[in-house]
Amino acid sequence: MEPESGPSVSAPADRLQWLEHELDRWVAQGRIDAATAAGIRGQYTASRRFSLSRLLLALGGAFVGVGLIWLVAANLEELSPVTRFVGITVFWLLAVAAGELLDERRDAPRDALVGAVRLIAALAFGAVVFQAAQSLQVPAYDSGLLGVWAAGALLYAYASAAVAPLLVGIVTGVGWFVWAVVEQQESVRGVVLAFVLGAVLATAVAVAHTGRWQSRFAAPWRLAAALLVLVGLFVAAFPRLGDVDDDPLDALVWIGGVVALVAAGAVGVRTDTRGRQELGAVVLAAGLAALLLLWTPPEVDSVAELSGEGLLRAVVAILIYLLTAAWIAALGVLRDGRGLTQLATAGLVLFTVVQSFAVFEPILSGAALFLVLGAVLIGTGYLVERGRRRLVTEVTS
Numbered sequence: 001m002e003p004e005s006g007p008s009v010s011a012p013a014d015r016l017q018w019l020e021h022e023l024d025r026w027v028a029q030g031r032i033d034a035a036t037a038a039g040i041r042g043q044y045t046a047s048r049r050f051s052l053s054r055l056l057l058a059l060g061g062a063f064v065g066v067g068l069i070w071l072v073a074a075n076l077e078e079l080s081p082v083t084r085f086v087g088i089t090v091f092w093l094l095a096v097a098a099g100e101l102l103d104e105r106r107d108a109p110r111d112a113l114v115g116a117v118r119l120i121a122a123l124a125f126g127a128v129v130f131q132a133a134q135s136l137q138v139p140a141y142d143s144g145l146l147g148v149w150a151a152g153a154l155l156y157a158y159a160s161a162a163v164a165p166l167l168v169g170i171v172t173g174v175g176w177f178v179w180a181v182v183e184q185q186e187s188v189r190g191v192v193l194a195f196v197l198g199a200v201l202a203t204a205v206a207v208a209h210t211g212r213w214q215s216r217f218a219a220p221w222r223l224a225a226a227l228l229v230l231v232g233l234f235v236a237a238f239p240r241l242g243d244v245d246d247d248p249l250d251a252l253v254w255i256g257g258v259v260a261l262v263a264a265g266a267v268g269v270r271t272d273t274r275g276r277q278e279l280g281a282v283v284l285a286a287g288l289a290a291l292l293l294l295w296t297p298p299e300v301d302s303v304a305e306l307s308g309e310g311l312l313r314a315v316v317a318i319l320i321y322l323l324t325a326a327w328i329a330a331l332g333v334l335r336d337g338r339g340l341t342q343l344a345t346a347g348l349v350l351f352t353v354v355q356s357f358a359v360f361e362p363i364l365s366g367a368a369l370f371l372v373l374g375a376v377l378i379g380t381g382y383l384v385e386r387g388r389r390r391l392v393t394e395v396t397s
Helices: 013-029 034-041 052-073 081-105 112-135 143-160 163-184 188-209 215-236 251-270 273-294 308-334 338-360 366-396
Strands: 009-012 044-047
Touching (some): 052 112, 081 112, 081 143, 112 163, 143 163, 163 215, 163 251, 188 215, 188 251, 188 273, 215 273, 215 308, 215 338, 273 308, 308 338
Parallel strands (some): 009 044
16 A cells, blocks of 8 residues: 655654664564555655754844844934834734734745744834833833733744744743842842743743643743753852842742742643653752752852862752753753753853863862863763763663
């Protein structure tokens, strides 16, 4: 029985290579004949995950959207506020309408062109928000404007089932939360907690999307969560120099913590074992970051003056970061997310280099520092690659 002819399906080259290997194995085992294998293979065509055309369309959409926001920031004096607002609003509505029309008429509804137009629409909404703020004499440097932009981009993303507006919403949403926390509590503690609590909430959303409604949204949320938790632990791991922050936490941090934990708990009840493991890992990482903030060795003015307790805290912080990065790399294998593994690797290298110079540079000479750093990077790379290969073998078997 020959496979039915029809439009071919695009698939990444690495997946097609895996398919060809499996088809050859099935033919050798006598499960299918060569003609059937050739027919199955003929239904797929190789495609790149991110081609040059997609890159150009994405960059073009980003430049148009940013240019529109810049136009608002320039505060065109020759036009009245009402004219500026109406013009930008019309442009935004036209972009939204164009995205929907392209989505309906194209054979591939989630084509790169549709994504670029919807990216422009999400960015144009930000221009509408800032222009409205100008017309109402609201200060441009108000975190609330970024929050409104984030809410609108997320609503548009879920209404249109589009990834491009989702990316805008995630970036602006994280920016709003961190900015709002720093506005009310100018301390390292507030920044770290904003990042790790955002990671918990993003992980809960990613797990909720996995295998369910809008499963394509899981990967961006998961990548955002990984970046947030790595940045939060990165900042928390630095030695505490000078005066230690002992101000009470602001209400926004407590509200964010409650929302993140409630969301994680609600999703954890309904997800599978792997989802609960993912949620538990990020909650544990956030808790360890909070403990690092509470761990306050004797105050010193430089790294060279660190006490034994201060050095112990630095070593523990490094271990926590390394374990978190290793888990994210493993999660990239489990969830088939290459971006997670690459992010964990890049974060691991950057963290190791920065911490080596920040903590151990006063202790070791220049040559000895580079020798130790090189040995640590080689050993870390070997262990990460060995663990990745073992995990891939276990998953595939």
